[in-house]
Amino acid sequence: MHRFTRSAAVVLSATAALLLSACASGDAAGSESSGSGDSKGAVAMSFAGLDIPIWVDQLAIMEPIINEAGYEFLSDDPAWDIQTQVNDWENWIQRGDVKAIMGYPVQSDSMVAVTEKAQAAGIPVLGYAGTWEGTSAGVVLNNYEDGVRLGEEAGAWIKENTTGTQPVALLGYWETDLGRERSEGIVAGLEKSKADVSINEISVINLDDGYAAAQSQLAAEPDTKIWLGMASEPLQGAYQYLTDQGVAEDDPTFLLGALDATDEILDIVAVKDSIWRLSYILPAKMLAEANAALLIAAAEGEDVEDTLIESIQVTPENYADFYVKK
Secondary structure, eight states, X not given: OEEEEEEEOOOOOHHHHHHHHHHOOSBTXXXXXXXXXXXXXXXXXXXXXXOSHHHHHHHHXXXXXXXXXXXXXXXXXXXXXXXXXXXXXXXXXXXXOEEEEEEOOSSGGGGHHHHHHHHHTTOOXXXXXXXXXXXXXXXXXXXXXXXXXXHHHHHHHHHHHXXXXXXXXXXXOOSSHHHHHHHHHHHHHHHHHTOOEEEEEEEOOSHHHHHHHHHHHHHHOTTOOEEEESSHHHHHHHHHXXXXXXXXXXXXXXXXXXXXXXXXXXXXXXXXXXXEEEEEEOOHHHHHHHHHHHHHHHHTTOOOOOEEEOOEEOOTTTGGGGXXXX
């Protein structure tokens, strides 16, 4: 059986604010980089916010690929503000040299009008992690299916290793398509597993949110030992709070699991008998290369179609294959 509650934890620390500030540069339309030699124009990549490490990693990987193809690379940091993102895209359209735009919208339905404006100006618009009305194609992910997989495997572990109703802290996010699809998938996977759980759905977006969510969850339900995340960074915040409170990194009664994995998460998975038992990665390099290839193809007037990137389970045996910076 399952029961649900939902709460929210939204905290932006000085550290996160500094990261946003450090990642944002250039004019109001975002940062710019140029390759050597004559430029064919520019292409742009717009993530909803640069407080997500895997997105920052992707930009760093994409830049030399885009420059090598002869294009200037533009990016921005809307900081999760939809009007800022729309304004950035308007500025790119008005530049006159932008050949393609790719993005992960703060709110996809709010980007339809500016997407239509770009397409009318001859600028193909591509989606990241999904598509919306007016896009030409996108790098797409199995968001819901990935969530179901995590939920089912977590449920199987719960059935095998626990007795009685288990409180589950689901660190999800329901304000974007990716977050909602993953979060709903995790719940569906737990239901399919038929594990006896009580689910508390907590809306979070970054590491500090996860830390605060763990604090409030344990205050309400001190016996919570099952922690699942639609993304790894908020769950990493919960992991830090748990270990700060004395939970051992290899406590056999705890299960943590999330989608996505940064280098820091790989370090946690590497711990012998780590409580972070379930992890699935969409490698930053794989995503960045697919983004760059689709942007370049669209910029050069080629027919484009969706590129599907599937997640890979990270284990103590293969974790070292996925480091970005090591």
